């Protein structure tokens with residue numbers, strides 16, 4: 001069994017502020033540090049663990065993105081022990097929405113019929129859209145298990161625990177192939193050390209065109225478009241309550257919540 | 265070419281998002297000159313009652329939806345879309361929406377706007393406004409495919425008053441796909457609270473709670489007194505004071521309540537990422553310099569071990 005991990009590059013979580021671009025077409029990327037989206041690191045870590053356990057033969061990374069993402073993916077994901085990276089980076093692919101990106105990823109993953117498990121993060125932390133895993137599963141025709149916090153497989157069958165909301169956890173079983181999205185708690189995410197990063201510099205990066213994947217620019221033309229990026233409205237200024245003693249302060253708080261904010 | 269709203273139900277009762285989305289859809293439909301329909305997965309809930317929030321028709325898909333199955337949900341929703349032929353589909357941003365709605369979009373070959381916190385009509389089309397980059401930026405989303413699918417965060421519009429109409433109930437049948445996944449175990453938490461992503465009130469605790477026992481003795485009773493769901497910072501989760509599912513933040517849940525009470529939480533950027541759209545934020549912290557105060561509507565500079573029990577008592581007294 002081979003594993004595909006879909007990963008993307010997003011602003012590092014420590015980025016304190018993100019500014020919209022002046023023309024509102026996206027964000028101003030200057031000065032932003034990029035990293036592999038954290039849930040995708042969970043996915044890559046799980047993949048590598050399954051290879052170490054000798055359940056899987058190899059892990060292959062897939063991304064739709066920019067040539068400029070390769071260095072970040074090398075050190076943040078390839079270096080963990082993945083075999084190679086497939087970057088789908090034509091202009092049309094870069095302009096695709098989640099639907100188009102999923103179609104391209106499905107076509108690229110489908111080229112290797114040894115791949116029977118796709119691991120993704122439960123969401124990417126830039127668009128926060130949670131669309132690619134489901135769309136990808138649909139294009140592959142494989143079952144999807146979302147928000148998985150525990151996963152075991154023998155290469156043929158799998159058992160996964162998914163967080164279906166409200167604190168409810170379901171244990172589900174099925175047969176591979178399948179698409180699994182990785183939530184917190186699944187693995188201890190790994191971060192590569194320098195020798196691994198050095199080694200990853202030699203790993204292969206494949207850059208198929210959409211044509212190589214049997215797709216046209218039309219096939220991935222966006223159906224959803226994101227525009228008018230802007231700052232969130234400022235929060236109304238808050239205030240620190242002080243009634244002298246704690247009991248009076250809390251009375252002030254209860255009154256404010258009930259009569260002013262009207263949330264009680 | 266109506267607006268079709270997914271009215272989610274649980275054990276025969278509609279979730280609050282059903283009324284919230286239907287009322288918003290009714291407003292949008294007014295501008296678009298169209299009508300509102302609802303889709304309900306499974307019988308058992310009073311589908312006609314959705315008329316009280318503006319649904320003209322309620323498409324009830326008959327099948328076994330007692331436990332969630334993505335394949336079944338997608339096939340059922342596709343059958344409802346086929347029956348209602350809407351121009352717009354609205355769904356709550358719940359687990360089902362995260363798992364099944366993108367699959368529905370792919371199956372129908374259309375686009376999706378996710379996790380909107382506002383919807384409007386512009387140029388004859390529905391436009392979503394949504395947080396991206398963990399709420400650090402907002403943007404518009406439009407969909408050119410048909411139907412245009414949007415998912416909406418709970419509590420974006422508030423609860424409407426019920427009107428008096430009744431929806432015409434339309435039964436939809438579909439071919440349930442052969443199961444590919446089997447649920448072998450289902451674990452529900454002891455405290456039956458609303459899911460964090462849907463909760464209207466949240467009380468969260470941080471590292472300062474110092475133990476799971478304290479978390480249970482301090483945070484959960486306050487949450488209970490408020491009818492709130494308990495949440496936690498990553499530091500509290502990593503230390504084992506609260507389970508993973510309760511983590512709020514960039515690598516936890518994104519929440520959108522009316523009231524968020526942060527107890528002993530410093531307000532790290534990754535925590536804010538998960539809760540910054542909360543309408544009212546209360547910060548309880550001993551350190552007046554804690555960054556959380558910059559985002560709080562109301563701040564109390566005091567020890568949470570003193571504040572929380574007293575506040576629990578005061579709120580309990582309000583109810584009786």
Ligand SMILES: Cc1cc2nc3c(=O)[nH]c(=O)nc-3n(C[C@H](O)[C@H](O)[C@H](O)COP(=O)(O)OP(=O)(O)OC[C@H]3O[C@@H](n4cnc5c(N)ncnc54)[C@H](O)[C@@H]3O)c2cc1C
Pocket residue numbers: 013038469470471472496497498499500511512513514515516517527528529530531532533534535538548549550551554566567568569
């Ligand atoms: C990739 C990445 C992802 C992350 N994702 C998340 C995430 O999803 N969610 C998240 O929360 N964090 C996340 N973090 C961690 C985040 O950076 C912070 O470390 C974390 O939020 C801190 O939790 P805390 O506020 O409980 O603890 P601290 O920062 O230690 O703050 C404790 C606060 O409690 C106050 N305090 C202490 N004692 C008391 C008392 N008795 N009464 C009242 N106040 C008291 C202190 O003044 C302090 O402000 C992430 C970090 C990284 C790098």
